[in-house]
Amino acid sequence: MRILVTGGAGLIGSHCAEYYARKNAQVIVLDNLGRSGLFSSQEKSVEHNWRYLKRYKNIERIKGDVRSKKDILRAMGKGVDVVVHAAGQPGVSSSKCCPAEDFDINALGTFNVLESLRKRCPQATFIYCSSNKVYGANLNKIPLCKLKTRYVYKNCQGVSEDFPLGLSGRMPYGTSKFVGDLYAQEYAYSYGIKTGIFRMGCVYGERQFGFEQQGWETWFTIAALTGKMVTIFGDGRQVRDLLYVTDVVEAYDKFIRSDKKCGVYNIGGGIKNTVSLLEFLKYLEEETGKAPKIRYKKWRQGDQKVYITDLRKIEKELKWQPKVGVRAGIKRIVKWVSENINYFK
Numbered sequence: 295m296r297i298l299v300t301g302g303a304g305l306i307g308s309h310c311a312e313y314y315a316r317k318n319a320q321v322i323v324l325d326n327l328g329r330s331g332l333f334s335s336q337e338k339s340v341e342h343n344w345r346y347l348k349r350y351k352n353i354e355r356i357k358g359d360v361r362s363k364k365d366i367l368r369a370m371g372k373g374v375d376v377v378v379h380a381a382g383q384p385g386v387s388s389s390k391c392c393p394a395e396d397f398d399i400n401a402l403g404t405f406n407v408l409e410s411l412r413k414r415c416p417q418a419t420f421i422y423c424s425s426n427k428v429y430g431a432n433l434n435k436i437p438l439c440k441l442k443t444r445y446v447y448k449n450c451q452g453v454s455e456d457f458p459l460g461l462s463g464r465m466p467y468g469t470s471k472f473v474g475d476l477y478a479q480e481y482a483y484s485y486g487i488k489t490g491i492f493r494m495g496c497v498y499g500e501r502q503f504g505f506e507q508q509g510w511e512t513w514f515t516i517a518a519l520t521g522k523m524v525t526i527f528g529d530g531r532q533v534r535d536l537l538y539v540t541d542v543v544e545a546y547d548k549f550i551r552s553d554k555k556c557g558v559y560n561i562g563g564g565i566k567n568t569v570s571l572l573e574f575l576k577y578l579e580e581e582t583g584k585a586p587k588i589r590y591k592k593w594r595q596g597d598q599k600v601y602i603t604d605l606r607k608i609e610k611e612l613k614w615q616p617k618v619g620v621r622a623g624i625k626r627i628v629k630w631v632s633e634n635i636n637y638f639k
């Protein structure tokens with residue numbers, strides 16, 4: 295099997311690349327190593343992952359940009375069997391600062407990948423890393439209760455795929471990801487391309503270089519272990535269902551191997567893997583013996599107080615369930631950050 299992973303130096307992309315390399319596939323990774331720049335940071339981040347992947351002889355690494363069709367076609371070569379499109383501008387606040395860059399990378403970049411696939415290898419399977427932000431401001435209309443350390447949904451088990459998409463209130467990031475999501479669906483419908491769309495929330499794991507604006511789970515861990523200050527926007531009771539990156543890759547693989555032609559899935563840790571920011575900090579302290587310094591700022595525009603995924607569709611259609619629980623996930627990222635602490639000092 296030949297597989298192209300765009301954004302292959304990132305969190306999700308590097309785990310996909312490694313997973314298929316271990317299965318003896320021929321893996322091509324396309325990445326512009328632009329992650330730090332998107333967050334206006336001088337720190338080297340995904341360059342580590344780029345070097346990490348060098349150990350696999352069956353991974354070819356190509357520096358290139360999804361904004362360029364030429365770069366994508368070069369990476370596709372004579373054609374591939376699967377494209378995992380994980381390249382992206384993944385931050386919500388960065389999308390508000392730089393909406394043009396966000397649009398070019400997420401919306402146009404996805405279109406370029408789809409169009410190149412249609413021309414070069416229309417039999418290939420396309421996997422799109424979508425976001426639960428496509429549901430926009432409607433998510434904040436779900437009634438909530440406020441408990442001591444978290445908000446909870448009053449009478450909702452989780453957000454399913456038929457949740458109303460609404461007209462706006464997605465922030466530029468949710469909008470550009472939604473454009474990609476819609477185009478991926480359209481290419482399945484109009485051109486018969488086998489397409490799996492995964493609407494994700496908080497994915498975390500080893501090789502995630504977290505910043506305040508994105509990847510908060512590892513950012514909190516880095517801050518705890520290096521004595522840096524964490525800013526909590528809001529009251530810290532906001533709840534997420536955490537999803538470990540290796541579970542994401544398994545879900546993609548199940549779709550790739552299935553006979554489904556097109557699937558749109560909400561994917562997250564589900565109700566069993568929910569945690570509030572305050573609870574996460576407590577677990578982190580229990581794990582490391584250290585707590586980051588904290589300051590509070592007002593809620594950010596577009597922040598959801600609670601997001602929990604309804605997993606029933608993906609469980610039924612792909613026979614998939616998350617395997618890595620929150621406490622085990624925290625243990626793994628604490629270990630990874632500790633082993634690579636020089637990056638973060």
Ligand SMILES: NC(=O)c1ccc[n+]([C@@H]2O[C@H](COP(=O)([O-])OP(=O)(O)OC[C@H]3O[C@@H](n4cnc5c(N)ncnc54)[C@H](O)[C@@H]3O)[C@@H](O)[C@H]2O)c1
Nearest residue numbers: 301303304305306326327328329359360381382423494497
């Ligand atoms: N991590 C999450 O919680 C999460 C949740 C929902 C959706 N997503 C989506 O999943 C995808 C992957 O997320 P991630 O967490 O691995 O992010 P990441 O930032 O770790 O990885 C993205 C990679 O894309 C690369 N990249 C950025 N712009 C590029 C361009 N123009 N051309 C080529 N490469 C480029 C970056 O250098 C980086 O290596 C993104 O599209 C993101 O929007 C992620």
